Amino acid sequence: MTGEGRRPWVVGISGASGTPYALAAIGALLDGGEEVDLVVSRAARLTILDETGISFRDSHWREDLAALLDWKPSDPRLDAVRYWTAGDFAAGPSSGSYPARGMLVIPATAAAVAGISIGLSKDLLQRAASVNLKERRPLVLVVREAPLASTTLEQLLTLSREGAVILPASPGFYAGGQSVQRLVDFVAGKALDALGVEHSLLRRWNGQLGEQRG
Template identity: 70%
Template sequence: MGEEQREPWVVGVSGASGTPYAAATINGLLDAGESVDLVVSRAARLTLIDETGRPFRDAHWREDLAAWLGRKEDALDDAVRYHPAGDLAAGPSSGSYPAKGMIVVPASTAAVAGIALGLSKDLLQRAASVTLKERRRLVVCLRETPLSGVTLRQLVALHDEGAVVLPASPGFYAGGSTAQELVDFVAGRVLDAAGVPHGLYRRWSGELGEARVARAE
């Protein structure tokens, strides 16, 4: 893919629990032929170790990302770029950097606060602020419960700025019977909000509802 043609999705992974949601979302983007600019926060590195048992290191990011996603390392070369969270000079920090939009998955309450207040304390927050000011699509997949009044107000502020606030709430009507199927449902809804086609879950239809009513009777 030529440099002038590349228009990635920026994916920010914050420190909230829910790294499987991030992996499924990134895999969905790659399966759809999209390119990805990845930002992993410092807190997310700790969560990754807790939830996957593997580190995520700047110097070995391809190896670590391939293991996390279950993909071959060489398959990431043209599709993914990684930017350390402390690199505020990276491309996604500027509005002139071409990007389709940004997905923050999972989004911690700290990330929500930083984006809503425009703190730009790291590249994840800065890239999200840029996405808002450039009127690009921003999807914030919050993974936290319960929510305080402060966080609720910050989420409303993000909504009012044009972001899609998408809690990590799996739907059981799609027939998910495994944890991965429920993860894929959330990732699919994230991709729906981003406008990216996928086949991660079975969509609701009138026929599906009628069949279930018939079985119940």
């Protein structure tokens, strides 16, 4: 999965609460045969540990990702993942010549939004997002903050004008949301819709009232 023909989606996980959103999106991408370049911020590691009890480590990223997805480390779907450390500014996604298809930041903190909007490139996540913006590739930011400060709203407007899709983590209860996972999948599914990736995370509205739909 590291040959010349590889064209991955970059998935960045920042430190906001919302680990399940990221896992649902990653799992759906891999289930669909897509290739993924994964970047996990330092702050995200603390959130992952708090929300799942799993310590995500650079040196054992495959095993830790498998545990988070409830897969075996030998699962062949994981062969489609390439992991880059957050401090690696020589990583592939840091360059516009790297053949990424686009990027999903899920969840996105206000700090990540600020850094991306001003081109701060504090870490690889912010740098890769800025690269996707300048290359006019899809960039979807699943914002998981509430409430939003005026400065963050202004930064989101700037990013939207530059071509990013701003997708708040707002689940649709009309999708038959009787379980938390159903609501998580709805948000992850909407994010993949914005990237133009096919998936089966949600059932879609069919115009019929009184039926469970997504």
